[in-house]
Amino acid sequence: MKIMIDxxxxxxxxxxxxxxxxxxxxISIPHFCYHQDLGADGNCRMCMVEIKGEKRPQVACDTLVKxxxxxxxxxxxxxxxxxxxxxxxxxxxxxxxxxxxQAGECKLQDYYMDYGLYESHLTTPKTHKGKHIDLGSHVMLxxxxxxxxxxxxxxxxxxxxxxxxxxxxxxxxxxxxxxxxKPLSNPYAMNVVELCPVGALTSKDFRFKQRVWFxxxxxxxxxxxxxxxxxxxxxxxxKYTTEKIHRFRSRRNNEINQSFLCDYGRLSYKELNEKxxxxxxxxxxxxxxxxxxxxxxxxxxxxxxxxxKSVQNFTQKHKIALFSLPYLDENFxxxxxxxxxxxxxFKGVQELFINTLQKEFEExxxxxxxxxxxxxxxxxxxxxxxxxxxxxxxxxxxxxxxxNFAHESGTLINCDEIRQRFEASKYKSQVPRLVELLEQLx
Amino acid sequence: xxxxIVSKNFDIPNAHTIEVALKNTRYESIxxxxxxxxxxxxxMIKASGLRGKGGGGAPSGAKWQLASDYIGEKxxxxxxxxxxxxxxxxxxxxxxxxxxxxxxxxxxCFAIGAKNAYVYVRGEYEEFSNILQLAIDEAYAKNxxxxxxxxxxxxxxxxxxxxxxxxxxxxxxxxxxxxxxxPRLKPKKPEPEFYFGNPxxxxxxxxxxxxxxxxxxxxxxxxxxxxxxxxGTLLFAISGHVNSAGVYEVPFGxxxxxxxxxxxxxxxxxxxxxxxxPGGASTPILPAHLVKEAKLDYESxxxxxxxxxxxxxxxxxxxxxxxxALKNLLRFYHHESCGQCTPCREGxxxxxxxxxxxxxxxxxxxxxxxxxxxxxxxxxxxxxxxAPAVSGVIDGFLKHFEDEFLECIV
Amino acid sequence: MSFTQANIIKIASLxxxxxQKKALVLPLLWLAQKQEGFISDEFINTIAELTHMPYxxxxxxxxxxxxxxxxxxxxxxxxxxxxxxxxxxxxxAIKKYLVENYSKNYxxxxxxxxxxxxxxxxxxxxxxxxxxxxxxxxxxVLHGN
Ligand SMILES: Cc1cc2nc3c(=O)[nH]c(=O)nc-3n(C[C@H](O)[C@H](O)[C@H](O)COP(=O)(O)O)c2cc1C
Ligand code: SF4
Ligand code: SF4
Ligand code: SF4
Ligand code: FES
Ligand code: FES
Numbered sequence: 001m002k003i004m005i006d007x008x009x010x011x012x013x014x015x016x017x018x019x020x021x022x023x024x025x026x027i028s029i030p031h032f033c034y035h036q037d038l039g040a041d042g043n044c045r046m047c048m049v050e051i052k053g054e055k056r057p058q059v060a061c062d063t064l065v066k067x068x069x070x071x072x073x074x075x076x077x078x079x080x081x082x083x084x085x086x087x088x089x090x091x092x093x094x095x096x097x098x099x100x101x102q103a104g105e106c107k108l109q110d111y112y113m114d115y116g117l118y119e120s121h122l123t124t125p126k127t128h129k130g131k132h133i134d135l136g137s138h139v140m141l142x143x144x145x146x147x148x149x150x151x152x153x154x155x156x157x158x159x160x161x162x163x164x165x166x167x168x169x170x171x172x173x174x175x176x177x178x179x180x181x182k183p184l185s186n187p188y189a190m191n192v193v194e195l196c197p198v199g200a201l202t203s204k205d206f207r208f209k210q211r212v213w214f215x216x217x218x219x220x221x222x223x224x225x226x227x228x229x230x231x232x233x234x235x236x237x238x239k240y241t242t243e244k245i246h247r248f249r250s251r252r253n254n255e256i257n258q259s260f261l262c263d264y265g266r267l268s269y270k271e272l273n274e275k276x277x278x279x280x281x282x283x284x285x286x287x288x289x290x291x292x293x294x295x296x297x298x299x300x301x302x303x304x305x306x307x308x309k310s311v312q313n314f315t316q317k318h319k320i321a322l323f324s325l326p327y328l329d330e331n332f333x334x335x336x337x338x339x340x341x342x343x344x345x346f347k348g349v350q351e352l353f354i355n356t357l358q359k360e361f362e363e364x365x366x367x368x369x370x371x372x373x374x375x376x377x378x379x380x381x382x383x384x385x386x387x388x389x390x391x392x393x394x395x396x397x398x399x400x401x402x403x404n405f406a407h408e409s410g411t412l413i414n415c416d417e418i419r420q421r422f423e424a425s426k427y428k429s430q431v432p433r434l435v436e437l438l439e440q441l442x
Numbered sequence: 443x444x445x446x447i448v449s450k451n452f453d454i455p456n457a458h459t460i461e462v463a464l465k466n467t468r469y470e471s472i473x474x475x476x477x478x479x480x481x482x483x484x485x486m487i488k489a490s491g492l493r494g495k496g497g498g499g500a501p502s503g504a505k506w507q508l509a510s511d512y513i514g515e516k517x518x519x520x521x522x523x524x525x526x527x528x529x530x531x532x533x534x535x536x537x538x539x540x541x542x543x544x545x546x547x548x549x550x551c552f553a554i555g556a557k558n559a560y561v562y563v564r565g566e567y568e569e570f571s572n573i574l575q576l577a578i579d580e581a582y583a584k585n586x587x588x589x590x591x592x593x594x595x596x597x598x599x600x601x602x603x604x605x606x607x608x609x610x611x612x613x614x615x616x617x618x619x620x621x622x623x624x625p626r627l628k629p630k631k632p633e634p635e636f637y638f639g640n641p642x643x644x645x646x647x648x649x650x651x652x653x654x655x656x657x658x659x660x661x662x663x664x665x666x667x668x669x670x671x672x673x674g675t676l677l678f679a680i681s682g683h684v685n686s687a688g689v690y691e692v693p694f695g696x697x698x699x700x701x702x703x704x705x706x707x708x709x710x711x712x713x714x715x716x717x718x719x720p721g722g723a724s725t726p727i728l729p730a731h732l733v734k735e736a737k738l739d740y741e742s743x744x745x746x747x748x749x750x751x752x753x754x755x756x757x758x759x760x761x762x763x764x765x766x767a768l769k770n771l772l773r774f775y776h777h778e779s780c781g782q783c784t785p786c787r788e789g790x791x792x793x794x795x796x797x798x799x800x801x802x803x804x805x806x807x808x809x810x811x812x813x814x815x816x817x818x819x820x821x822x823x824x825x826x827x828x829a830p831a832v833s834g835v836i837d838g839f840l841k842h843f844e845d846e847f848l849e850c851i852v
Numbered sequence: 853m854s855f856t857q858a859n860i861i862k863i864a865s866l867x868x869x870x871x872q873k874k875a876l877v878l879p880l881l882w883l884a885q886k887q888e889g890f891i892s893d894e895f896i897n898t899i900a901e902l903t904h905m906p907y908x909x910x911x912x913x914x915x916x917x918x919x920x921x922x923x924x925x926x927x928x929x930x931x932x933x934x935x936x937x938x939x940x941x942x943x944x945a946i947k948k949y950l951v952e953n954y955s956k957n958y959x960x961x962x963x964x965x966x967x968x969x970x971x972x973x974x975x976x977x978x979x980x981x982x983x984x985x986x987x988x989x990x991x992x993v994l995h996g997n
Contacts, residue, residue, distance in 0.1 A: 042627045043782050056822045062627050084819035088788035124795040134528050147784065163906030167622070167781075168915045170605070172791035174781035178912045180893070515871075527935045527965035565882075566921045568979055598869040601882055603917035603975070606964065620877030620903065622916040636853075638871045681937040681969035688970045723936060723965075754935055754969070770936045774964050818958050 003069040012065050019047055020062040024379060029073060029422050030082060030111045032197045033149040034061040037258040038158065044112070044149050048081050049073050055079055083115045090117065091171065092127045094144050102199025104212035108147065129175050135164075137263065138204040139193055143175045143246075144414035146200035152192040159260070162186040176200070187338065190263045194249060202208025205267065206247050218425035219251060223302050223405055225332065226341040228414030229257035233269065235425040242271055244427060245272045245406060255418060272406045274390050275431065281398035283440050286385060289398070292369040295320040298361065299354065299374040301327065301343035303434070304410025304422075308345070308352055310435045311374050317442065320370075323361040324349040325378060339415050342415055344405075347413035374434070375402065387434060400437055403429035443704055445667060446652050447675050449691040452538045458573055460580040462542035469586055471545060471657040475552050475593065480659075483553040484510055485562025489661035491673030496521050496609070496646030497722060497752045499672075499740055505643060509634040510554045512641040517635065518551050518559040519618065522571075522647045523602055523609035525564055526722035527774060528754035531677035531689050532647035536563065537570040539651075540577035540818065541556065544597065546650035548586065549657055551595045554643055558596050561647075562614050565603040575599055593733070606778035610826050611635055611644040613780065624782045625826035648677055668694035672739035672750075680706040682757040683713065698736040702757060713759035717842070723771050724831035726838030764843040765850055769797040775832045786829035789820040793836065800850040807851060814840065854898055859883050863902070873903045877913055881920055890921040918963075927959040931976045934962040937969035944972050949987050954994055 002009050004402065005027055012021040022029040023036065032044035040061040048057040052070035057078060060071075076380075090112060097103045129143035148167070153176060156165045168177045184192070193203045200415040217232040230251040235244045248269045250261045270408045297320045299311050306398035308324075315322040328345050333340035349356060363370065373379040374387045385399055390401060405422065413419050432440075451457040451466050463469070475483070488503025509516055520543070524532040535543055538691055563571040578597050581587045584634045587597055602608050608617045612626035615637050634641040652674065668674045672694035678701060683688040685707030692701060697839060698718065702708065709715050715730045720738075726748040728736060736742055743750045775792035781787040793816050794847045799805040817836040820829040840847065855863065867880055880902060884895040891914050900907045914920045932938075932947045949959045968974040971983025977993065 040627075042825055043784070045783050045785055048823065081819075081823055084815065085785055085823065088792065088816070088819055089784055091792055122798070127791060148781070148787070157906075163908045166908040166912035168912060169781075169920075170622075170916050171777065171781040172780040172787050179908055181737075182907065260444070303807050334592065524967050525965065528937060528969050530967045530970050533967050550875055563969065564977070565917070567980075569981060596869060598866075600878065602880060603881065604919035604963075605917050616879065618875060619872070620874040620905070620913065622913050623911075637874075640871070681971060681972055682940045687937075689973070719936075756969070758940060758942075762940065766939075767936060770934070770939050777964055 001067055002289065003065050003067075003071065005071045006073055009271040014066065016065050017061060018049070018063040018065050018069070018071065018136055021065055022060060026310050027073065029060055030107070030114070032107060032147050033151065035151055035154075035195060036252070037260070038151055038154045038195070041150055041154065043064065044147065045085055046082060048078060048085075050075050050078055062167065064415070069117055071281060072187075079115065083117060085117055086117055087111050091124075092144065093147075094126070094142075096145065096199070100145070100199040101206065102145075102196075106199055107197040123214060127172050130177075133177070134183075135178055135201075136185050137189035139184055139189060140202050140204055141176065142200050142202075143177070145198050146176050148176065150176075151171045151195040151197065151199060152201060155192055156184070156186070157193055159191075160186045160188050164189075165192070178319070187262050187264065187334065188260060188336070190266050191250070191260050194259070203247075215246060215269070216426060217249075219423045220425075221246065221344065221413075221420055221422040222261060222265040223344040224262070224268045224342065225337075226339045226343060226346055226415040227256065227266055227337050228344060228418065228420055229253075229337060230420070231261065231262050231265075233272070233425055235406070245425075247268050254415065256416075256420075257337055260337065264332075264338070271390060272404050276388050276390065278398065278399060280401055280431075283400075283437070285440065289346055289370050289385065290320075292320050294364075294368050295370045295372070296361075296364045296368040297322045297372040298365075298376045299324045299349075300376040301325070301346040301349045302405075303345060303375065304405070304408060304412055305345065305348045305352070306410045307408070307434050308348055308354065309375075310337065310438050312352055312354065313400075314438045314441065318392060320372065321364050322354055323364070324354045324356055325358060325361060325376065326356065327377060343414060344414075345412045347415065347417055348411070351413060387437070401431040402434040402437060403431055405436055408433060433442055443692055443695065443700070444690050445675050446678060446691055447655050447667070448535065448542070448648060449689070451542065452534060457539050458537065458541070460541060460577065460584060463577075464763060467658070468541040468654075469765075470680075471549055471654040472586070472592065474657055475509045475549065480510065480553045480555060483549065483657060486656055486661050487553070488553070490656045490664040491661075491668075491671075492649065492652055492656065492664065492801075493672065493740070494646055494651070495648040495676060495752070497526060497724070499750060502645065504632075505634070505645070506550070506554055508632060509556075509641050509643040513555075514633065515640045516554055516556040516640040517637045517640060518547060518554065518556045518628070519611075519615065519642055520547060520559060520561040520647055520650050521609060521611065521637070521644055522561055522563040522615060523565070523606075523614060524567070524647070525606040525778075526724060526752050526754065527607050527771070528681055528719060528756040529679060529722045529752040530681075530754070531679050531752070533567055533570050534677065534689050535647055535651045536567065539573060540574045541581065542651050542654060543574070543647060544577060544581050544586065544652040547597055548591075548593050548595060549653050550566075550643070550645070550650055552593045556595065556643070558598070560598050560600050560618060562600045562602060562608070562618060564608075565601050568601070571599050577710055584649050605780075606774075607780045607826075610828065613826070614644065615642065622780070624780050625828070626794060627825060669737075669739050669741065676738070676750075676753045678738060679752075679754040681756060683710045683756070683759040684708065684757045685710055692738065695742075696738045696740040698738055698755070699734050701738060702733070702755070706755075706757065709757065709759050711759075713761065715757065716760045716762050717758045717764070719756040719758075720748050722754045723756070723774065724835060725749045725751040725830050726834050727842060728838075729842040747841070762787075764839055764846045765797070765800045768839045769794075769801055771835055772797050772832070775828070775835075779828065783824045783829070785819050785848045786824050789816045789829060790832060792816055793832070800847060803852065804849045805847075805851050810840075810847060810851065815845075823829050855883060859887060874904050874905055875907065877910060878917075881910070881914055881917075885920060890924045892924075914969060925959055927957060928978050929976075930954065930958045930960050930965070931963040932960065933964070933966050933968065933972070933974050935965035935969075937965070938972040938974060941972040943973040946975065946985055946987070946990070950975075950990065954990075958994075 050072040230253040327342040608623040613623040821833040
């Protein structure tokens with residue numbers, strides 16, 4: 001089926017929401033309240049378009065497409081409508097942009113630039129509401145910046161069903177908030193920060209740390225569990241700090257995590273800023289050790305398929321018995337995103353037929369003359385040959401630092417057997433990549 | 443001039459008790475139902491030309507048909523939220539002749555096939571809803587309601603709790619479902635309302651109270667009153683600067699000025715008339731010269747740039763400050779916006795605050811532009827017609843009395 | 853806080869009248885307020901349990917309606933309508949008089965149109981309507997309170 005948007009023909013399916021068609025085709029359509037994973041609420045009135053045959057402008061988030069629909073998004077009338085709504089929105093909005101964390105990724109700021117609105121000529125007093133309210137779960141609320149789109153409320157009511165957030169009061173006195181002594185507290189709470197189209201909800205973890213326009217992003221995958229949630233790694237390379245990675249953001253994937261991440265995964269970026277700082281061994285020393293008879297290697301099930309394959313090649317060549325063991329944690333999983341399997345690629349391990357039998361591994365381990373650990377958590381503190389992407393390793397034997405997944409691209413297979421690529425960030429790792437190291441060895 | 447169809451029993455002492463009510467024709471129309479099919483009743487309502495008396499004036503028969511066309515569980519919801527400033531007619535029915543309302547509900551439920559009716563009464567009307575509750579209890583006792591009745595239905599009173607917007611039918615249903623009173627997004631095609639997903643008819647108290655007369659006396663008898671497009675009568679109300687404020691039922695088409703003078707008792711203290719808000723606060727104001735032309739019907743008031751609304755006239759004498767009057771109304775809308783959509787939430791707040799500058803005589807030309815501009819922003823862009831109504835109110839005042847606003851500019 | 857036995861019986865019979873328990877939110881808030889004078893935190897919990905709704909829902913709903921009181925008040929309430937018909941007929945003077953003379957024992961609040969415009973100016977004393985109010989009437993009714 002075809003419809004016309006601003007005189008361009010667009011292919012779509014009967015019964016789709018007009019706003020979805022526009023978003024999927026990268027047609028700009030200002031909106032605050034609509035969210036592809038939360039649905040429509042129709043409160044912000046920003047997504048107004050003109051439709052041939054309709055007297056009044058219509059909201060795109062409540063319009064189903066039908067054959068031969070003719071839509072105009074840029075007419076003078078529509079621009080005036082949007083301007084006037086923005087103007088009203090800005091009335092009670094503090095002019096905080098220079099000190100607001102959201103600056104640079106704030107829809108309100110984007111739109112008012114787009115529609116050529118600058119400082120409000122307001123001489124009537126603004127409505128004052130609460131600022132710096134700690135909602136819990138690292139989330140801070142500024143009620144004056146809130147545009148009452150209710151995305152955060154719909155997230156906690158319809159998705160997590162934890163119902164911590166709600167609207168309190170009525171009219172221009174209405175505010176988003178929590179009930180007294182009932183903080184925001186659920187394992188997915190920090191999604192509301194990302195859902196908030198403006199700077200009303202900010203993360204304590206990220207507040208004031210970085211201006212977003214200095215950040216680069218890499219399309220990656222969370223390694224926190226086997227769900228394989230799609231993420232952006234936001235990083236920047238400055239001379240003055242060792243901290244390069246500033247946050248994970250969700251990257252929409254309808255099949256896997258939609259636009260969401262669990263808080264654990266979201267905060268797991270911190271590990272990527274760690275690096276092994278002890279003594280690094282000489283590759284030649286390992287070569288010598290490889291001469292012994294009974295050799296066992298354990299590989300982390302969070303390595304990519306490419307890494308696993310190169311480990312597999314290496315171990316086969318040197319007659320090393322290769323094992324991998326899952327990262328099971330009965331207390332981690334839930335009925336949504338989080339899974340008990342806390343490695344990113346256990347399905348990949350199985351696909352490569354790497355031995356995962358605990359008993360056989362233990363047997364081999366007992367008798368081994370040489371044990372090599374490819375970044376598996378179980379053997380982190382044992383005196384062995386360690387390939388590690390983190391710190392905290394006992395330095396009693398050989399240690400090789402390897403780059404973490406922020407510097408890797410590769411493939412993972414998630415718990416539902418979905419194969420996904422992730423990409424490396426552009427800044428250089430100070431330590432070699434695993435595959436490079438193994439190449440040096442052969 | 444007064445034509446007492448709905449208000450027939452208002453002046454009869456104790457008409458709210460079932461004994462007196464039964465002696466005065468109440469529940470008689472129910473006997474007629476035995477010989478009628480539900481569709482016949484709907485056709486009678488269509489033929490009578492009955493229009494909704496809650497402010498919108500939608501043809502009732504067509505609405506009934508929409509609900510009736512569905513099969514399965516259905517509901518009737520009677521709108522007694524009556525919060526439109528200048529409006530106090532439904533409360534007369536509820537307090538003075540509650541059995542008329544109950545009778546109308548029974549007939550309506552029969553016609554559309556509903557077994558449950560809810561009467562949503564504004565929370566402030568506690569004294570009056572208590573009277574209605576007693577009447578309902580009497581009707582149960584006399585088997586007009588409940589399982590033992592010929593038409594077995596239940597009526598439940600649901601009290602509001604102070605929110606003008608809950609008079610808007612979809613907000614009312616939200617409230618009846620146990621939610622905040624946020625109006626719903628409007629359907630694109632004609633359809634009934636829905637209560638917990640089931641088709642539902644929402645009618646005003648007075649609309650339902652008009653039904654027994656039509657069923658008893660026939661559509662033609664009702665049509666005999668009023669005009670072609672505004673059939674029947676309405677409980678018009680009058681308040682403000684008049685000698686005899688009150689509710690007086692007259693046929694549509696009655697001259698407004700005559701109504702004011704004869705029934706409203708004329709302007710207080712012998713003053714001159716300045717303006718009238720014709721049908722509740724949300725209808726655009728009419729200056730005296732237009733009041734003289736106005737007839738109390740949908741067509742006439744529309745032609746004059748206003749509307750009939752609820753028929754509640756607010757009369758203002760020559761000394762009234764139009765700036766102060768508009769401030770009063772905009773404060774009301776600011777207080778009552780549900781706050782859901784941006785243009786209304788922010789717009790009502792802004793225009794109210796802007797009016798303070800006119801009151802203090804410290805306004806600028808820009809403030810006048812702000813009033814005009816926000817009025818535009820509130821029109822045609824919101825979920826419900828609350829905001830467009832505010833915009834109509836502002837435009838009306840500025841159209842007819844802009845000079846008074848200009849005088850407040852420094 | 854829990855409902856009195858009499859209220860529990862009322863609630864049980866109301867339950868049959870609605871298709872879903874959720875519809876009882878407003879009726880229960882009213883009963884709670886009637887019983888305790890305001891809607892306490894404990895009552896919000898009780899209502900949440902009875903209607904199978906989250907606490908936040910009840911709290912948010914209660915905060916929407918101006919007649920629900922989330923704070924306890926020791927004073928009785930007099931509401932004075934401030935909307936147009938009442939203002940045209942002198943409600944400002946009535947309000948001022950009440951504030952100046954009866955604030956000690958009463959909480960005087962301005963409210964929007966109460967549907968008594970035909971009897972303007974009007975006020976309510978503890979919810980009871982008083983229309984065509986004059987200062988003399990107020991003194992007579994409130995005297996000694
Ligand atoms: C802001 C607003 C307030 C309203 N208030 C009332 C009201 O208090 N009572 C009422 O009967 N209708 C009110 N209405 C109209 C209702 O939405 C609805 O049209 C009416 O109850 C239908 O009944 P009727 O067709 O019998 O008039 C209001 C509408 C709006 C937009
Ligand atoms: S806090 Fe943000 S997400 Fe929540 S309603 Fe306000 S603007 Fe929307
Ligand atoms: S659910 Fe798993 S993959 Fe998704 S964000 Fe959380 S830890 Fe990462
Ligand atoms: S127009 Fe006003 S009252 Fe109506 S839904 Fe929007 S905010 Fe609420
Ligand atoms: S996105 Fe459509 S109204 Fe908000
Ligand atoms: S204006 Fe005061 S009761 Fe209506």
